[in-house]
Amino acid sequence: MAPDREKGCAIHIYIKSRRHRAVKGFLLSNIAGIVVDKCSFFDQICVLCRASPAPGGLCPACLDMLPRHPQNRCRHCAQPMPAPGVCGHCQRHPPSFDALHVSWQFGYPLSGLIHAFKYGKRLELAGVLSRLIVPPVCEKGFKIDWIFPVPLSKERLVERGFNQSEELARALAGTMQTRFSANICWRKRNTPFQAQLERAERYRNVKDAFGVKRRLDGLDVLLVDDVATTGATLSALAEAVKKQGARRVEAWVLARA
Numbered sequence: 522m523a524p525d526r527e528k529g530c531a532i533h534i535y536i537k538s539r540r541h542r543a544v545k546g547f548l549l550s551n552i553a554g555i556v557v558d559k560c561s562f563f564d565q566i567c568v569l570c571r572a573s574p575a576p577g578g579l580c581p582a583c584l585d586m587l588p589r590h591p592q593n594r595c596r597h598c599a600q601p602m603p604a605p606g607v608c609g610h611c612q613r614h615p616p617s618f619d620a621l622h623v624s625w626q627f628g629y630p631l632s633g634l635i636h637a638f639k640y641g642k643r644l645e646l647a648g649v650l651s652r653l654i655v656p657p658v659c660e661k662g663f664k665i666d667w668i669f670p671v672p673l674s675k676e677r678l679v680e681r682g683f684n685q686s687e688e689l690a691r692a693l694a695g696t697m698q699t700r701f702s703a704n705i706c707w708r709k710r711n712t713p714f715q716a717q718l719e720r721a722e723r724y725r726n727v728k729d730a731f732g733v734k735r736r737l738d739g740l741d742v743l744l745v746d747d748v749a750t751t752g753a754t755l756s757a758l759a760e761a762v763k764k765q766g767a768r769r770v771e772a773w774v775l776a777r778a
């Protein structure tokens with residue numbers, strides 16, 4: 522299938538109305554960082570140790586420190602296990618996605634980078650994190666017709682200024698030469714942050730939180746998020762995507778907690 526990526530530059534900023542003016546200050550403060558990231562004319566130093574030269578944003582020594590996700594993991598939700606198999610949670614309540622692909626473990630120092638990207642509004646880190654993407658090795662027969670990021674609510678999008686999952690999904694779609702859209706799925710309500718919630722509460726918190734704007738009959742879909750913990754958010758979105766007829770839905774995250 523021919524690539525059909527959405528128009529626009531690699532860094533997609535939302536400044537569409539007066540409601541989004543608050544984003545501008547943040548945008549201007551990040552432009553210098555983005556230019557440095559995009560332009561090989563400048564000598565970059567490593568964003569972690571801030572000492573060694575690092576054209577890609579991370580020096581080899583800091584790259585070596587990134588926590589790898591264990592190979593022994595649950596086939597469905599990628600939870601680390603003593604041996605490959607299906608974890609107890611997935612045996613009792615299988616998630617709505619068919620598989621979860623994980624590039625890294627959510628731990629030091631990657632957790633700090635992701636936190637700075639999302640909550641410190643350091644959009645220039647999008648380039649560094651995009652270069653850490655490890656494309657998924659999917660099950661035979663899973664063809665990935667479309668990549669969708671986990672959407673943010675309108676309120677959170679205005680507050681943050683960008684959707685971190687969308688930036689990663691766009692980069693992944695570019696790497697995989699796959700069709701990408703950030704406008705098919707939407708979040709119906711601004712759900713409370715999941716971090717303080719127990720597993721069952723996380724599932725309740727995001728139940729029916731997502732809508733999908735069109736039929737997806739027979740299509741294979743890959744959902745993208747920055748971090749997964751229990752997989753509750755991805756499962757709720759996968760359920761909505763499957764209700765629209767998708768054949769198989771897998772998910773990819775940069776890091777799993």
Ligand SMILES: [Zn+2]
Binds near residue numbers: 567569572573579
């Ligand atoms: Zn370094």
Ligand SMILES: [Zn+2]
Binds near residue numbers: 599607608610611
């Ligand atoms: Zn599992």
